[in-house]
Amino acid sequence: MAGTGTAHLRESDDVLVRVENMVxxxxxxxxxxxxxxxxxxxxxxxETLGIVGESGCGKSTTARATIQLPKPTSGSVHFHGDDIxxxxxxxxxxxxxxxxxxxxxxxxxxxxxxxVREIIGEGLKVWGENDxxxxxxxxxxxxxxxxxxxxxxxxxxxxxxxxCQRISIARALVLDPKVIICDEPVSALDVxxxxxILNLLExxxxxxxxxxxxxxxxxxxxxxxxxxxxxxxxxxxxxxxGADDLFDRPTHHYTRALMAAIPGADVNxxxxxxxxxxxxxxxxxxxxxxNTRCPAATDECRTDEPQxxxxxLGHFVACHHPVTS
Amino acid sequence: MTETMLRVNDLVVDFSTPSGNLRAxxxxxxxxxxxETFAIVGESGSGKSVFARTLIDLLAxxxxxxxxxxxxxxxxxxxxxxxxxxxxxxEVAMVFQDPMxxxxxxxxxxxxxxxAMRYHLDMSKSEAKDRxxxxxKQVHIPSPxxxxxxxPHELSGGMRQRVVxxxxxxxxxxxxxxxxPTTALDVTVQKSILDLLDELRVDRKMSMILIxxxxxxxxxxxxxxxxxxxxxxxxxxxxxxxxxxxxxxxTQALLDSIPNPAMPSHSRLKPIPGRPPNLLDPPKGxxxxxxxxxxxxxxxxxxxxxxxxxxxxxxxxxCFHPVGTPEGEAALAANLQDGETATGLPMNExxxxx
Numbered sequence: 001m002a003g004t005g006t007a008h009l010r011e012s013d014d015v016l017v018r019v020e021n022m023v024x025x026x027x028x029x030x031x032x033x034x035x036x037x038x039x040x041x042x043x044x045x046x047e048t049l050g051i052v053g054e055s056g057c058g059k060s061t062t063a064r065a066t067i068q069l070p071k072p073t074s075g076s077v078h079f080h081g082d083d084i085x086x087x088x089x090x091x092x093x094x095x096x097x098x099x100x101x102x103x104x105x106x107x108x109x110x111x112x113x114x115x116v117r118e119i120i121g122e123g124l125k126v127w128g129e130n131d132x133x134x135x136x137x138x139x140x141x142x143x144x145x146x147x148x149x150x151x152x153x154x155x156x157x158x159x160x161x162x163x164c165q166r167i168s169i170a171r172a173l174v175l176d177p178k179v180i181i182c183d184e185p186v187s188a189l190d191v192x193x194x195x196x197i198l199n200l201l202e203x204x205x206x207x208x209x210x211x212x213x214x215x216x217x218x219x220x221x222x223x224x225x226x227x228x229x230x231x232x233x234x235x236x237x238x239x240x241x242g243a244d245d246l247f248d249r250p251t252h253h254y255t256r257a258l259m260a261a262i263p264g265a266d267v268n269x270x271x272x273x274x275x276x277x278x279x280x281x282x283x284x285x286x287x288x289x290x291n292t293r294c295p296a297a298t299d300e301c302r303t304d305e306p307q308x309x310x311x312x313l314g315h316f317v318a319c320h321h322p323v324t325s
Numbered sequence: 326m327t328e329t330m331l332r333v334n335d336l337v338v339d340f341s342t343p344s345g346n347l348r349a350x351x352x353x354x355x356x357x358x359x360x361e362t363f364a365i366v367g368e369s370g371s372g373k374s375v376f377a378r379t380l381i382d383l384l385a386x387x388x389x390x391x392x393x394x395x396x397x398x399x400x401x402x403x404x405x406x407x408x409x410x411x412x413x414x415x416e417v418a419m420v421f422q423d424p425m426x427x428x429x430x431x432x433x434x435x436x437x438x439x440x441a442m443r444y445h446l447d448m449s450k451s452e453a454k455d456r457x458x459x460x461x462k463q464v465h466i467p468s469p470x471x472x473x474x475x476x477p478h479e480l481s482g483g484m485r486q487r488v489v490x491x492x493x494x495x496x497x498x499x500x501x502x503x504x505x506p507t508t509a510l511d512v513t514v515q516k517s518i519l520d521l522l523d524e525l526r527v528d529r530k531m532s533m534i535l536i537x538x539x540x541x542x543x544x545x546x547x548x549x550x551x552x553x554x555x556x557x558x559x560x561x562x563x564x565x566x567x568x569x570x571x572x573x574x575x576t577q578a579l580l581d582s583i584p585n586p587a588m589p590s591h592s593r594l595k596p597i598p599g600r601p602p603n604l605l606d607p608p609k610g611x612x613x614x615x616x617x618x619x620x621x622x623x624x625x626x627x628x629x630x631x632x633x634x635x636x637x638x639x640x641x642x643x644c645f646h647p648v649g650t651p652e653g654e655a656a657l658a659a660n661l662q663d664g665e666t667a668t669g670l671p672m673n674e675x676x677x678x679x
Binding site (some may be wrong): 055174190192199218219222227244257258261274 | 368369481482483484511512513514515516517519537538540541542544546578579582583584585586588589590591592593594595597600605671
């Protein structure tokens with residue numbers, strides 16, 4: 001990697017989202033935080049794209065900048081063929097209902113003073129669809145996410161964490177979106193509940209025809225839910241591949257180190273644990289950003305940034321010395 | 326024969342709350358040898374953290390305890406006041422879950438790290454500082470002299486957890502209780518912290534209780550595992566025996582609900598239906614019966630005792646119809662025939678809960 005490039009983007013009619021060379025930077029006193037530095041990816045209809053990486057790698061920022069919260073510093077985000085980074089005001093607002101989000105903490109992401117029905121129906125109200133027909137929509141949605149509509153007048157604190165996450169999913173679905181961004185949606189849940197929510201997301205995806213961008217630091221979870229996975233490190237892309245392919249043949253040294261760290265799993269990856277700390281995002285390393293911690297780093301890696309290239313069908317890696325066996 | 330480091334006998338912890346009495350730990354017994362790692366696995370609310378805190382005498386004001394706790398052969402209830410002062414934090418130490426909140430944000434690392442040594446070991450300022458530097462080296466923190474002058478916010482999460490571990494080790498504890506020590510950390514950092522704990526445990530012949538919600542972590546690190554649910558120990562055994570001959574339906578269900586990286590993507594997960602029982606109003610029989618595939622009518626009558634063929638030393642489980650036994654198979658077959666379990670959980674034709 002941790003590099004750039006657009007070789008992995010697909011030319012197909014059903015590409016829903018296409019992000020090219022997205023850069024997100026935050027000015028701070030004494031410098032700039034390079035949160036995302038030239039990320040490209042695409043999402044086709046009905047697909048789940050998993051994004052993995054350690055804290056601070058820019059995965060959440062990438063997802064948020066995709067829905068223009070905040071707008072990226074540079075780069076383009078095409079949604080249904082239109083570059084939404086150029087839209088503003090009313091035109092951007094019209095796109096927003098189609099891009100929804102589910103957050104990590106199910107309890108704090110719901111307004112504690114509203115009833116569940118108000119929370120789920122808020123979007124309909126904002127979009128002026130507050131009639132009796134939409135009341136049925138809410139009940140139907142509550143049923144489909146597994147919350148009894150009789151509890152519609154209850155408030156979030158009367159529900160468990162898993163149930164609150166179901167309510168968040170219903171809220172995201174109410175405006176019939178095309179894309180839902182799930183930012184660590186199961187990280188705060190117990191494993192038994194985590195499985196319920198992951199199954200529910202799969203069901204909802206099939207039932208309502210949405211595409212998902214699924215962010216998680218948990219590789220097993222990402223593998224389970226994703227069609228395609230993008231591995232990120234310090235605002236760059238390391239590897240992009242189909243979920244099964246990535247796990248069967250991890251090619252980037254960083255991906256391999258992540259897999260070797262999964263506790264108790266029978267993943268047979270012979271890679272050492274990462275030494276050292278994540279470098280500063282204010283002054284990232286030159287060349288490949290992973291070079292300071294990579295066991296295979298050479299001088300080339302310190303000067304030249306690797307570009308994403310295809311090492312197997314649909315499997316892309318940004319590394320000068322990938323592990324291909 | 327190695328010495329028994331910790332002996333807990335029939336520990337019960339109750340909290341009096343405005344809504345009534347809550348039994349967080351319900352009759353847990355445990356023996357731990359010197360140098361052994363025992364992992365306690367459970368979900369939120371299983372009582373695993375309360376159990377851990379009770380061992381180091383950190384029970385909240387509304388809590389009360391019964392049952393005995395012996396550490397290194399000493400019953401903690403028989404310690405005098407002054408002995409207690411230099412017992413908890415010295416003989417027994419604890420590493421807490423969240424390194425962001427378990428350090429004082431407005432004190433430098435050196436002040437926090439040397440405080441316990443100066444108090445417990447009666448060291449001078451410079452002795453304590455030298456030892457602090459040595460301890461930071463032990464937990465693999467580079468340039469310890471520089472780190473000592475920094476504040477917690479200047480350190481990464483992994484570094485902070487290393488400092489917390491160094492603090493716990495400062496007085497050479499014989500028993501270390503690690504309560505979800507890596508839950509707030511990335512997997513790569515998690516691995517290095519668990520490696521560090523392992524290394525220190527072996528070097529110092531320390532015993533360790535590792536509290537975790539992650540069966541994977543427990544499997545990779547523990548000699549023995551205890552699975553807790555609703556304040557009770559559901560299954561206890563040597564790590565290998567527990568995984569190869571899993572007996573309790575809860576342990577099985579917990580394992581089945583985790584996405585397995587060896588399975589292809591989009592494999593359907595098997596969640597555990599329902600929720601843990603309300604401990605303010607616990608069920609009469611087995612606490613897991615309401616969510617269990619094996620639940621029969623006897624499960625509703627009384628709670629099964631924790632027992633096994635090899636007695637208290639061996640693999641034990643608290644279940645009338647254990648997985649992989651004729652009793653378990655019979656219960657499953659009977660539930661299959663009824664189309665539901667004794668608690669009314671519907672079942673499909675292949676014996677899965679629906």
